[in-house]
Amino acid sequence: MQPEEPAFAEHILARLTDYFLSEGVPWTRRLWDIGSILGLEELWEACEWQSKKVLSASAVSWQRSELQRLVGPDRGMGDRELRRELMTLLQSGVVAPSPQHRRLRQHIDHAKVGYLDRWAGALSVQPFVKPERLARTLAAHLLDLGFSAPYLAQHWVTHLRKANADTRTIVESAAVLAAQSEQMHEVLVAFARVPKGAAIANHPRWMPSSQVVRWLQDNGLSTSGVRPAGGSIHFISARDPLAAAAKAREVLERMVARAWFVRRGRGDLEPLDKLWVAGYPAAISSETPSRSADVLSLAHNGQLLDITMERTIIDDALELAAPINRGGLPGPAVAGGWAAVESLLTHPGDPVDDEERGGKAVAADRLAAIVACSWPRAELTTLIHRHTGDDELSGARDRCETNHDRSAVLLAELQNYGVGRLTFARRPTRRSDAAAAERMYDLVRDPRRVLTEVQKAAQIAFRRLYRARNVVLHGGSTSSVALDATLRTSAPLLGAGLDRVTHHYLEDQLEPLDVAARADMGLRLVGGETGLSVIDLLQKPGPRNQPGASARPSGMALPAGTAGRAEPPSTPDADPQEAVLEPATSAQGEHG
Structure with missing residues (x-):
């Protein structure tokens, strides 16, 4: 019921x-x-x-x-x-x-x-x-x-x-x-600098700076700090004002891209950092929001600015994938994102089949396995930091030195007591945290089934990204019906997969294809006779010590298979996963 x-x-x-x-x-x-x-x-x-x-x-x-x-x-x-x-x-x-x-x-x-x-x-x-x-x-x-x-x-x-x-x-x-049907929205985009000459001024939609200011005033919008060199009005059919603004950003990106192809004043079309929709009470950022493809291991491992003249495969892949976050135009984002995946997770020796062009879809399947193996520890790390209360679980967490050990403590809690003793009091996220805890409890009870479902969802998203790439590069089209949805769904997963590949390459000198092989084996063995835990699916197999033993109170057993991961002593949290937060204790807040 x-x-x-x-x-x-x-x-x-x-x-x-x-x-x-x-x-x-x-x-x-x-x-x-x-x-x-x-x-x-x-x-x-x-x-x-x-x-x-x-x-x-x-x-x-x-x-x-x-x-x-x-x-x-x-x-x-x-x-x-x-x-x-x-x-x-x-x-x-x-x-x-x-x-x-x-x-x-x-x-x-x-x-x-x-x-x-x-x-x-x-x-x-x-x-x-x-x-x-x-x-x-x-x-x-x-x-x-x-x-x-x-x-x-x-x-x-x-x-x-x-x-x-x-x-x-x-x-x-x-x-x-x-x-509800789409409505027509009047959107103003304005520029801080425009190329000299009559090419823009003669356009029927173009407004000089004085008319831009007058339009804002007529629509009851603030002109404080607005110093336009001119602007243009666009009538956009959209479901809501913010959707109209998103479409206007795409128009703006195309206008700026075209401006780079002129001989004189190349790149002189510089938009303001905001745009306006008639009837919407506030200015809206003209910058395309990030698609949340986050590779946090670069910063947590101290590698963000560690650039040498010798390029690595990770440098190449991150450069290819950069348009996922940096640019608003979907074509380069799709092409670059998939190019990064293919560069890391395919090999000339791969068997050629007819799955998709030359069998390259195997890269999507490999990345999906890596993402699925990353998911448990990433979520458990978030949850253990957000648990509140002066209790046995908080004490065990606070005595741990690594996020691996903290997640192991929460995993033991779920195995022994379920979600009944977890407390989430942070107002914006407490109900989301409770729902995530229920998902982790499902994972504990049936790890292979749940991880298979996660792997399948990621596989579908990455294969969609590959098809979209083929449509962009081989079909020459950026108007696919699912192009925006492809980026929306695959970008965070792509970031999570690149994060794991980057971490193991920088910390363990493990090649991306070896990370994928480890992930595939982990999904096959988890919860079985080897005792492989859901938080160790990407870790090197071998003898395990008991991590966090000193931090564990009497009666709180670590789950089977969580023991023994060697941690770099100088960087105890060097393996952040996606969800690492600033350590949260009863006296300290958290980020996220």
């Missing part, structure tokens, strides 16, 4: 907040999926790219097979006719052009209308659904429709939380939101 409200609704709202916030949320809690409707749209488009020899038949077949697993249990696809027809179509195979391809288009159009309404109706008949699944479904569908994550976090989720909305209200509110 359905868990009791309001805890169930609070769980959903906490996860929605995780999915929509861009800063301060660990990669372990981000949204890695796209929704069923966008997945079908992506398949329909992929069939066309297959007909143009941009994607291979086996790549599209793999995509279609995974999509069946996503769509099959989706209640938004209906209970009978719509779901049955769609599954039959997917199982039969779809190519373009063909009657099946045209039927798929019709199925998508029918499924899109009332998708969340069907979810609401299904919950009234069969109320039980896991809160994680429901939160992912709502978040992915709204983001796929084009709503901006900041708008959903700041306005929609905040309103629901203030209203103490129950689960039914949350789903019905999401359905109402999804039914």
Whole structure:
């Protein structure tokens, strides 16, 4: 039966907040999926790219097979006719052009209308659904429709939380939101410097500085500190004002990119650091937010500025992947991100198969294994730092010298007592922390199943990144229907994988392919007769001492397989994972 409200609704709202916030949320809690409707749209488009020899038949077949697993249990696809027809179509195979391809288009159009309404109706008949699944479904569908994550976090989720909305209200509110059509938004982009001459001034949308200031005043916006050299107005159709601003940033990026191709005044088109949407009360940053591909080991290992003339494969990979965070244009971000993956995790000796071009998709699978092995310790590290209270667990944590030992203490707590003694009091994240603790408890009870699910989710995200790269480079297109969603879902995972590869290369001199092999073996052996623990999946196998033994109070046993990792004495926290925080004690706050 359905868990009791309001805890169930609070769980959903906490996860929605995780999915929509861009800063301060660990990669372990981000949204890695796209929704069923966008997945079908992506398949329909992929069939066309297959007909143009941009994607291979086996790549599209793999995509279609995974999509069946996503769509099959989706209640938004209906209970009978719509779901049955769609599954039959997917199982039969779809190519373009063909009657099946045209039927798929019709199925998508029918499924899109009332998708969340069907979810609401299904919950009234069969109320039980896991809160994680429901939160992912709502978040992915709204983001796929084009709503901006900041708008959903700041306005929609905040309103629901203030209203103490129950689960039914949350789903019905999401359905109402999804039914709204796009609105036309008037967006002003302004520049601090512009090229000399008449090329810009003669453009019909161009406004001199005086008109820019007047527009701001007419729209009730502050002009304090605004010193424009000119600007332009853009009418953008979008789901919300912040989504319109995001589209305006893409326009701005393209304008600046074009300005680098002129002979005189090359690079002289310099935008202001803010833009404005008519009707929205505040200025909005004109800089594209980071996509949160974080490689924290560079800083924690003291390697951020340690650049020598001798380049390494890590230097090359990080340079290739830099557009993931640094640039707003999706094409270079997708191409560079995948190039980094392929450069690190493929080898000429790899068996050539027909999975996707030359078997390079094996790099996606290898990186997914590394990410899955990184996930437990990253989340456990976050949770042990955020546990509050003057209790046995806090004392054991505070006596530990390394994050490995701290996570081992929490793992023992989960194995011995479950989540009942954990306390999270930090107001912004306490419900999210509680939900994460439940996921870790599921992991403790069935590590192979849970890690397989994590690996599969990461594999799908990375294979999508590879297909998007092929469309960009071989198809010459940056207008793919799922391009933005590809970057949104894969970037945090890419950062997590690069972080682990970088750490082991710098600290252990372990080659990326060897890290992948270790990850693959770890997923096969975890929880088995070797005693391999979920926090040691990427560690070198061998005899183990008992880490943190002196920090462990009487009666608190470390979990099997956590023993014995040699730590560099001068840098006890040199292995930060993704989620390392400033040590949190009862007298000290935490970052994140």
